Amino acid sequence: MRERWFGATGRRVPEVAVEGEDDIPLDDALVLDGVENAARLEEAHARGVPVVVRAETPEAVAVALERPEVACVLVPPEQRDLRDLDFRQLKYG
Secondary structure (H helix, E strand, O other): OOEEEOOOOOOEEEOEEEOOOOOOOOOOOEEEOOOOOHHHHHHHHHHOOOEEEEOOOHHHHHHHHOOOOEEEEEEOHHHHHHHHOOHHHHHHO
């Protein structure tokens, strides 16, 4: 399982986690439904705030993981299989 830094917390978390099941602390994180607002992502990252993005498709997960500011992508429990996809393979073949 690949991990990423959770903002400036000094903690590492899975890059893809199941929402409500995996231990991802959301209280002090910026939680978004997409990565369209690059300025918001960059601002949170500059302040050390963990950025968490919700995604429901392989494409949405891949787009979120392309952003270095994103600490973790949350997927719904009914789509937990998104944790097991090889996103490097999907991107680079």
